[in-house]
Amino acid sequence: MWFRASLYGLLGIVTALLGVAAKPLIPPGLAGSIGAGSVGNILGILATSMLAVTTFSLATMVSAYGAASSTATPRAAKLLIEDTTAQGALATFIGAFLFSIVGLIALSAGIYGDSGRVLLLAATIGVIVLITVTLLRWIEQLSRFGRVAETINLVETATRRAMQHRARKPWLGGAPWRAPPEDAIAVESTQVGYIEYIDMAQLGQFSDEHDVDIHLEVLPGSFAVPGRPLARLSADLDDPATEAFRKAFVVGDSRTFENDPRYGLVVLTEIAVRALSPAVNDPGTAIDVIGTVVRLFAGWARGRASKEDEVEVSQSRVFVPALRESDMFEDVFPAIARDGAGMREIGIRLQKAFAALDDLGFVHFEDPIREQASAACQRALAAMDFEPDRAAVLAASRPRLVGDVLPARTRKPA
CATH class of the missing domain: 3.90.1170.30 (Pyrimidine nucleoside phosphorylase-like, C-terminal domain)
Incomplete structure (x- = not known):
């Protein structure tokens, strides 16, 4: 962030120096005809407004970080902090403020003549255009910044990037x-x-x-x-x-998203578990996370299947264990199945997710799917007392995956 802001300050200094050098090249009457004398007032307005916008943006970002930590998971706040759109907007506002201050100082020092003000006015107009574009993007970002759905999307993007890198x-x-x-x-x-x-x-x-x-x-x-x-x-x-x-x-001190695909899955699970807690009671978010995980696993299966015959081995004497799909499944489904065991919609969605993953035909998924589908079904049936709910979960499950998990007390005598 500091680098972009420094560029704006450097632009102000360069503009001041060029203004001195360009005096002989600009016609004397041009400054008055285009109103270049008012550039000082414009820079003053710009400096004041950018300081206010920067303060407001910082307060909004801090509030969004807190909201993401409390409604999603503290582990996801790091992705919000690293969001390039937010950093770019803040850097632009701070940089525009620095540009205005440098320009005002140069004007007060008498560095510019009437001709030099023309160049300063042109640079100021360019900065205003850039601020306008950045502000419009920032307003759009603020409408979803820190929301649970946006946080899930950020975690999904980071996890997918790590999975694609590991699949290669x-x-x-x-x-x-x-x-x-x-x-x-x-x-x-x-x-x-x-x-x-x-x-x-x-x-x-x-x-x-x-x-x-x-x-x-x-x-x-x-x-x-x-x-x-x-x-x-x-x-x-x-x-x-x-x-x-x-x-x-x-x-x-902590895990990172870049080289650790399982960490992204853990963070998604934390979001779902928090949503399923009695204090939040938001099964819709948990269902959204389940769909996100299915999407990520489907991409993993496609990536692994397409790269198995063309994996590059650059270090032939370094032997590395591969990620185990069973561990990746273990990071996600047991916790969601445990905390959502008494909810009909969660039980059904989990069984549909296992069926969707089973349809991929990825050989490394076969055993983990059967294990997790059976365990999730048993949890749901054990936690539900209302028979139609139990029947709905069983109807959504795939017999080949869950096996014979129907408790003895619900079976009809022969």
């Missing part, structure tokens, strides 16, 4: 996982936190320099603690080499 590189550019030899040397983390990024290029270079095979034990999103191996190496190394190896793992 299921092993992060390394080789498919294989078990390390029994005498492999474990390299443990010296920090406590989440793995945010793994530098595969650095690991590949390290394996070549030290002639070792590297078997990763963690992925981005894993929690690293001393005593838990980051990887196992085929040969023992001295302390300086081991410390250099650890530098390929970036450890932070």
